[in-house]
Amino acid sequence: MKDEFPECPICGAAAGYEKSGVFSKYAQCRACQAKWQLFEKNRALSELKLHELPKNGRGVETISGTKAPLFDILGLRRPIDFWKNLKLDASLNWDFLSANVDPALSKAVIIPEEEKILHSWKGTREKRETLALGGTPTAVTVKESGALLLSTHRLFWLKKHESGFWEKVTSFTVAHEIPLEEIRGISGKTGDSSIWYRGDGDEYQSIFLREISVVDDEGESKFHLRNAFLEMFKPLVESAIKMRREEINAERRKERLHIILDFSFLKNYMKKGGLVMKVLKCPECGAKIDFPKSGTETECTYCGSTILAQDVFEKVKRLLE
Numbered sequence: 001m002k003d004e005f006p007e008c009p010i011c012g013a014a015a016g017y018e019k020s021g022v023f024s025k026y027a028q029c030r031a032c033q034a035k036w037q038l039f040e041k042n043r044a045l046s047e048l049k050l051h052e053l054p055k056n057g058r059g060v061e062t063i064s065g066t067k068a069p070l071f072d073i074l075g076l077r078r079p080i081d082f083w084k085n086l087k088l089d090a091s092l093n094w095d096f097l098s099a100n101v102d103p104a105l106s107k108a109v110i111i112p113e114e115e116k117i118l119h120s121w122k123g124t125r126e127k128r129e130t131l132a133l134g135g136t137p138t139a140v141t142v143k144e145s146g147a148l149l150l151s152t153h154r155l156f157w158l159k160k161h162e163s164g165f166w167e168k169v170t171s172f173t174v175a176h177e178i179p180l181e182e183i184r185g186i187s188g189k190t191g192d193s194s195i196w197y198r199g200d201g202d203e204y205q206s207i208f209l210r211e212i213s214v215v216d217d218e219g220e221s222k223f224h225l226r227n228a229f230l231e232m233f234k235p236l237v238e239s240a241i242k243m244r245r246e247e248i249n250a251e252r253r254k255e256r257l258h259i260i261l262d263f264s265f266l267k268n269y270m271k272k273g274g275l276v277m278k279v280l281k282c283p284e285c286g287a288k289i290d291f292p293k294s295g296t297e298t299e300c301t302y303c304g305s306t307i308l309a310q311d312v313f314e315k316v317k318r319l320l321e
Contacts (some may be wrong), residue, residue, distance in 0.1 A: 003047065071232045154179055157184075189210050262295055265309070267291070
């Protein structure tokens, strides 16, 4: 391995590899912990199969040639030339991920236009219920089948329903949601290619499910999700959280600008750009109005329309740009 790849194909470190295996040969990067199964032809290394994702979060990065995330090829054999030419884009290809979301899940939620579906994982959720056991109310933990849906604003837990006798009909309803900005921690378990599910069915065998815990302002939510290895689940959700917080901060900055922006600020702003205005033109009736010396809004004396300093600012800004 070191002869062909003196530096790790994924992280580029020259820290070397830990070798293992009896019947199959494996090599694990000492730096990022990515692990490969090695295949030889005529005693020469010919193919690598990514057996474990790197632990530094790079498993969610985009393969430049295919536009798919690195975790998409977990467990698939690739020639060594593929790995020698591997280039990863640090940005996530959310379009690729969202395109693979089951349409039945997307249809189960009602979201505003600015909110987008990003990814999903099917599995079960741990839920506390009170049952009458022997006449005594007893709190027990049950597992509820469904799917965890990630959007640009929230994590949705969708409960699975099945109906019909001769032909089963599956549907989903929103049972719980977690705003991304309220998530305080994520923990879970890792895994390897031997338990990476590539089927099309809804089988929830425990071998394919990984335990994931999400802590928010209301407490801890526990899930057992298909292919939700911590090294890919956590960076995906953290990236969505980062986008959401940036969006919230931008909205707050805009709100503060609305509060402090008045006509005196606008007049000074225009002077810096070489503009001097003594009158405004009403956007409703076209009448000329004296430019106010202060205040955040003024009223057209002809038609009564309200003119906001913020609206004038946006138009002037575009003009000066």
